Amino acid sequence: MCGYDFGLVRRRVKFSIVIPTYNEAGGIEKLVTSLGDLFAAKGLDGELIVVDDNSPDGTGAIVDALAGRYPVRCLHRPGKMGLSSGVIDGWNFARPESTALGCMDADFSHDYTIVPKLVEAIASGTYGLAVGSRYVRGGGIENWPLKRKITSIIACAMAWPLTPLRDITSGFLLVRRDALDGIVLDPIGFKIGLEVAAKARYGKFIEVPYVFKDRVVGESKLNGKEITNYLKQLRRLYTGRVFPNRSKATAAPSLVKRAPEVAAEPAAEQRA
Numbered sequence: 001m002c003g004y005d006f007g008l009v010r011r012r013v014k015f016s017i018v019i020p021t022y023n024e025a026g027g028i029e030k031l032v033t034s035l036g037d038l039f040a041a042k043g044l045d046g047e048l049i050v051v052d053d054n055s056p057d058g059t060g061a062i063v064d065a066l067a068g069r070y071p072v073r074c075l076h077r078p079g080k081m082g083l084s085s086g087v088i089d090g091w092n093f094a095r096p097e098s099t100a101l102g103c104m105d106a107d108f109s110h111d112y113t114i115v116p117k118l119v120e121a122i123a124s125g126t127y128g129l130a131v132g133s134r135y136v137r138g139g140g141i142e143n144w145p146l147k148r149k150i151t152s153i154i155a156c157a158m159a160w161p162l163t164p165l166r167d168i169t170s171g172f173l174l175v176r177r178d179a180l181d182g183i184v185l186d187p188i189g190f191k192i193g194l195e196v197a198a199k200a201r202y203g204k205f206i207e208v209p210y211v212f213k214d215r216v217v218g219e220s221k222l223n224g225k226e227i228t229n230y231l232k233q234l235r236r237l238y239t240g241r242v243f244p245n246r247s248k249a250t251a252a253p254s255l256v257k258r259a260p261e262v263a264a265e266p267a268a269e270q271r272a
């Protein structure tokens, strides 16, 4: 995977990236405009879906105001319903012609400049899943205290038997839409990347390195409840592996809707 030459790839893929937000007014405009400008500069056919949970700081209204000028739409939900469920709802809201679906955080901790590499990996037809990764050569974490780094590595290591990916907890990814066909995703908590990596049918994957930066604006929504949710999610995934017929998702397990015109002819889109 390391010798993969992104520069040789010239195919075009339509994609939608979901950005879940709760109180991200401080940075969302900059992120949307930066990504929109990057798509235009690189000739990428991407749309952004911001899934806002009625943020009291007005994040949703900021996104609505950008919608005519940038390739962005806002899905408004009535209240704080969680990151993973936001990503799943956003994927179902995405335009049907997108053959790849992605997600990233709104706080610039995910380096948006690697998005073209994620897109090109999928467009190559070689990879069904491209993940922004802190834990491959060239990746890393800036400004985290040792304790938080160790906690993150332990969190990843707990899921390593479920997936060959090194960085499964960052939630920065792009996946072929048809890899999600018929897959029941558990909308619990923060770790949608783990759900996709453990359940989707993506074939080969690639981890694209990036350096994670802690947010500079706004506050983290990660709390003790999310850690408990992560443990619940892991328990369900392990149970599902050992007893496939007994596995249960949360009360509202979610399917990503199939886009018929896309799913019917995925190979043609790759060659376009």
Ligand SMILES: Nc1nc2c(ncn2[C@@H]2O[C@H](COP(=O)(O)OP(=O)(O)O)[C@@H](O)[C@H]2O)c(=O)[nH]1
Pocket (backbone or CB within 6 Å): 019, 020, 021, 022, 023, 024, 051, 052, 053, 080, 081, 082, 083, 086, 104, 105, 106, 107, 109, 215, 219, 220, 221, 222
């Ligand atoms: N829609 C929605 N977004 C959320 C929710 N919780 C967190 N987010 C968003 O998910 C992303 C990651 O959250 P963040 O607070 O940065 O978590 P951390 O990076 O683990 O500290 C950010 O874009 C948040 O605004 C939620 O309940 N609903």
Ligand SMILES: [Mg+2]
Pocket (backbone or CB within 6 Å): 105, 107, 109, 215, 220
């Ligand atoms: Mg964050």
